[in-house]
Amino acid sequence: MDKKIAAAQELALVHGDPSQVTLPALMDLAVDAMYVDFRKLLEETPYTDVRPTHGCVFRFVHGEGMRLTELATKAGLTKQSVGEIVDELTGLGYIERLPDPTDKRAKLIRLTAKGLDAQRIGFALFDQLEKEWAEAFGADRIAALRATLEDIALAKSPDAVPELIHPEPAPVA
């Protein structure tokens, strides 16, 4: 550990290199750019009242419904935070809370028909944006970008990408 730091400091003495943009800075810019484009596309759908914060719900809630605690864990947020977001989405008609038949303390959070449609469209928009990036910057390069990022995500925070670990149950034909 000390060795690592010593090495870093020595390196710093040799070149503190402000001419190179930092990797996370570049990723932040890319993320922001895509979210901006996403918001723009979303404005053309009936779902203009969905805000960026709501994403953590649409990303993880599926089919049969899910408990607040589980959702919060997957999203990496506190139950309170997610609870507030869910309240809001309930008010907007995207979500309904049903009593969990197996546990009277719990409620199941489930997408309404409207919520399901919004989710479907949201995923499709991200898909479309990725294809636009593929056209603009090279399909192979964007595929490589995704593959590398998936490796990094799996290595660094596997819990945050359940989609990559539990591959989708085959959809009913």
Place this chain on the structure above:
Amino acid sequence: MDKKIAAAQELALVHGDPSQVTLPALMDLAVDAMYVDFRKLLEETPYTDVRPTHGCVFRFVHGEGMRLTELATKAGLTKQSVGEIVDELTGLGYIERLPDPTDKRAKLIRLTAKGLDAQRIGFALFDQLEKEWAEAFGADRIAALRATLEDIALAKSPDAVPELIHPEPAPVA
């Protein structure tokens, strides 16, 4: 069977595929992972009182000093926000504000000796982390990641990456 799979994939194309993690979600995870590691390394330096928000200053302020307005523009924040950050860094001894000799309204924001050292070390730490990623995930893949992200940044928000446009003025020899 193949037919079923093909149908499922087509469905995914049309309707959006919730089994795929969104590209910005992956990048967010990668960014967070790197910032977490960065903070950890920073804890081993003398500069533990530098907070994540301060980054926008260290990233852009160089040599001769810079005006608040210019800094705010590059950082993509308001003058007020950056002003507060600069106040804080001044209190911590990383920055000094000098009157601009060419304009009595303006002040030049410049790194102190301490600030310069912190900046140098900060850049070196990011450099080191990128090298660690190169070892863990493949040097070629991380290089490709950076190259692709630089292209995206240049295309989507060129103003935010002045480093890539005005290559560093050669240091005085």
Place this chain on the structure above:
DNA sequence: GCGACCTTATCAGGCAACCTGACTATGCGT
């Protein structure tokens, strides 16, 4: 079958990192 303990969700309050709007001092074009 009952008390100790663990969950589930919620209420209340707080804080960091931004923002908008209004203002002063200074500079600049005609």
Place this chain on the structure above:
DNA sequence: ACGCATAGTCAGGTTGCCTGATAAGGTCGC
């Protein structure tokens, strides 16, 4: 020299999270 633009600051607000405390409901040992 007058009107407008620009540099920075002061005041106040919003958003997206957080921690702490609490009520209602489950679970397990004995």
